[in-house]
Amino acid sequence: MIVFQYIAEALFYAFMILTFLGGFMAVRSRMLMHAVLGLAVALIGVAGLYFHLGSPFLATMQVLIYVGAVCIMIVLGVMLGNTPDQLTTKNFSGRNLLLALSACATGFFTLFITIQQTKFAPAAQMVGDMSIRFVGENLLYKYCLAFELISVILLTAIIGAIILARGGREEVAK
Amino acid sequence: MIISDNLNTYLIIAAILLVIGLYGMLQHRSLIGMLISSEFILNGAALNFMAFNRFVAPNPAVGQIYTLFIMGIAAAEAAIVVSIIIAVYRKYRSEDPEQVQDLKL
Numbered sequence: 376m377i378v379f380q381y382i383a384e385a386l387f388y389a390f391m392i393l394t395f396l397g398g399f400m401a402v403r404s405r406m407l408m409h410a411v412l413g414l415a416v417a418l419i420g421v422a423g424l425y426f427h428l429g430s431p432f433l434a435t436m437q438v439l440i441y442v443g444a445v446c447i448m449i450v451l452g453v454m455l456g457n458t459p460d461q462l463t464t465k466n467f468s469g470r471n472l473l474l475a476l477s478a479c480a481t482g483f484f485t486l487f488i489t490i491q492q493t494k495f496a497p498a499a500q501m502v503g504d505m506s507i508r509f510v511g512e513n514l515l516y517k518y519c520l521a522f523e524l525i526s527v528i529l530l531t532a533i534i535g536a537i538i539l540a541r542g543g544r545e546e547v548a549k
Numbered sequence: 550m551i552i553s554d555n556l557n558t559y560l561i562i563a564a565i566l567l568v569i570g571l572y573g574m575l576q577h578r579s580l581i582g583m584l585i586s587s588e589f590i591l592n593g594a595a596l597n598f599m600a601f602n603r604f605v606a607p608n609p610a611v612g613q614i615y616t617l618f619i620m621g622i623a624a625a626e627a628a629i630v631v632s633i634i635i636a637v638y639r640k641y642r643s644e645d646p647e648q649v650q651d652l653k654l
Contacts, residue, residue: 380551387553391562398569401585402576410577414585417566421592424562427553428603430613440620445588445627452581452631456638475575479568486564490557498607505609513610514617521614525621532625540632 383427390423407453415446432507559600566593580634580646588623595619 397417401410422437503509514522552558566589573586595616602612641649 384551384553394562395565395569398566398589401589402569402573407579407581410582410585414588417589418592421566421596424559424596425599425616428559428599430599430603433599433613433616436617436620440624441588441592445624448627448631449581449584452584452634455635456579456581475572478575479572482571483564483568486567487561490560490564495556495601495605497605500607502608503610505603505613510610510613513608514614518614521618525618529621529625532628536628536632539629540635542636 386423387427390420390427392420393417394420394424396420408450411446411449411453414449415442418442418446429505432510556600556604559596559603563593563596563600566590566596578645580630580637580649583646584627584630584634588627591619591623 394417397413397415397420400413401417402413404410404413418437418441422434422442425431425434425437503513570586570589570593573589574583577583577586598612598615598619602609602616606612637649643649
């Protein structure tokens with residue numbers, strides 16, 4: 376039915392606006408907790424965009440890993456560090472704000488013009504589909520080495536994080 | 550007007566995410582704020598991978614696998630950065646990157 380297509384399109388706009396609002400909140404809010412909240416909102420918006428790109432699996436993973444794990448870890452960092460209600464953004468004066476905005480605008484318009492002028496040709500022939508089964512087969516046959524390497528990276532990160540955060544606590548332990 | 554089935558839309562959203570991350574990197578005064586901004590940049594890259602995967606890639610599993618890898622590396626990076634920030638805060642009592650100037654912890 377055509378009406379569902381319009382509803383899906385309206386949801387696409389909603390997710391896009393959610394992403395931008397979250398980004399604006401994360402960048403411009405003066406409290407660190409609000410910035411983390413904005414990050415979570417923007418990540419949920421990106422998960423919705425993944426849904427529209429035909430991959431519900433990645434949308435789920437985005438919510439689980441990013442919103443569930445990374446945001447919670449950042450919140451823990453905020454609570455262990457400064458007091459959460461401390462003001463964190465620089466008081467941008469007129470000149471600095473102008474310089475930052477012009478740097479960002481230059482980068483964005485360069486990308487924008489490049490995107491608009493490039494002709495992206497679709498692939499001549501497709502192999503497989505977007506299903507989670509095909510992703511799993513590729514992950515365990517063709518990209519097996521990268522799959523193993525990322526587990527080594529995660530293990531190293533866990534051990535490194537424990538060692539780094541533990542340093543300087545020996546006096547307390549004695 | 551249907552824009553959700555167009556490659557350029559996603560690429561422009563990804564570019565806006567990159568610019569948001571860049572601006573936050575410039576503006577935030579704490580290390581955690583800069584970590585939050587770097588997550589935006591990583592998400593822009595992942596969205597690019599997914600958009601190209603959906604519209605131009607011959608094998609539609611590759612982009613999803615790369616996006617999964619980006620998520621895993623971002624999780625590892627966030628864990629490392631948060632523990633570094635805790636160590637820095639214990640030493641300096643501050644998260645201002647302009648006050649953290651000595652290399653030796």
